[in-house]
Amino acid sequence: DTAVSQTPKYLVTQMGNDKSIKCEQNLGHDTMYWYKQDSKKFLKIMFSYNNKELIINETVPNRFSPKSPDKAHLNLHINSLELGDSAVYFCASRGPLNYGYTFGSGTRLTVV
Amino acid sequence: GEDVEQSLFLSVREGDSSVINCTYTDSSSTYLYWYKQEPGAGLQLLTYIFSNMDMKQDQRLTVLLNKKDKHLSLRIADTQTGDSAIYFCAESRSGGYQKVTFGTGTKLQVIP
Numbered sequence: 001d002t003a004v005s006q007t008p009k010y011l012v013t014q015m016g017n018d019k020s021i022k023c024e025q026n027l028g029h030d031t032m033y034w035y036k037q038d039s040k041k042f043l044k045i046m047f048s049y050n051n052k053e054l055i056i057n058e059t060v061p062n063r064f065s066p067k068s069p070d071k072a073h074l075n076l077h078i079n080s081l082e083l084g085d086s087a088v089y090f091c092a093s094r095g096p097l098n099y100g101y102t103f104g105s106g107t108r109l110t111v112v
Numbered sequence: 113g114e115d116v117e118q119s120l121f122l123s124v125r126e127g128d129s130s131v132i133n134c135t136y137t138d139s140s141s142t143y144l145y146w147y148k149q150e151p152g153a154g155l156q157l158l159t160y161i162f163s164n165m166d167m168k169q170d171q172r173l174t175v176l177l178n179k180k181d182k183h184l185s186l187r188i189a190d191t192q193t194g195d196s197a198i199y200f201c202a203e204s205r206s207g208g209y210q211k212v213t214f215g216t217g218t219k220l221q222v223i224p
Contacts, residue, residue, distance in 0.1 A: 103154035
């Protein structure tokens with residue numbers, strides 16, 4: 001199936017730990033994104049990569065580090081997790097025609 | 113910066129029409145989108161409209177754009193219980209690597 005897939009779907013971890021979320025798309029899109037959705041469902045962009053190059057880096061703590069080994073993958077590593085990092089993290093990709101994103105199904109991160 | 117606002121909640125009876133409204137501030141917005149998010153899922157692109165259009169119809173969905181007032185609406189005809197979800201309005205500019213800015217989301221509840 002053509003899709004944007006994220007792993008894991010759920011992640012429960014303790015404060016202070018380091019964790020990674022992986023994202024892969026097989027749509028042939030050049031641009032990938034990470035968005036954070038808080039408990040009020042507000043979506044905020046974090047990062048964007050175009051063909052392995054960082055192009056958007058919003059005001060995000062530097063504990064968050066994206067990495068794109070190739071244009072089909074965009075991973076998110078989070079160091080020293082805090083309670084406020086609890087949210088749903090969505091990966092998305094976008095084709096060249098600007099016709100919106102294709103989203104992954106999200107990773108629900110809970111920091112305890 | 114860009115700002116996209118929506119009312120938080122809408123309740124309609126099955127079979128009625130639903131109208132979800134959105135206002136945005138960026139006069140340079142070129143693409144305007146409607147996304148649907150069902151519980152536990154990612155966002156699904158429903159439809160989009162270019163800023164040089166006034167209206168777009170796609171089966172039960174009608175999008176109206178008032179560019180002067182920066183107002184976008186989504187009308188769902190013959191609303192069904194399966195339409196219950198959160199609907200996000202979103203906008204982006206054209207050119208380069210433009211990010212998509214999402215609204216606050218409107219939760220649509222369809223009463224049988």
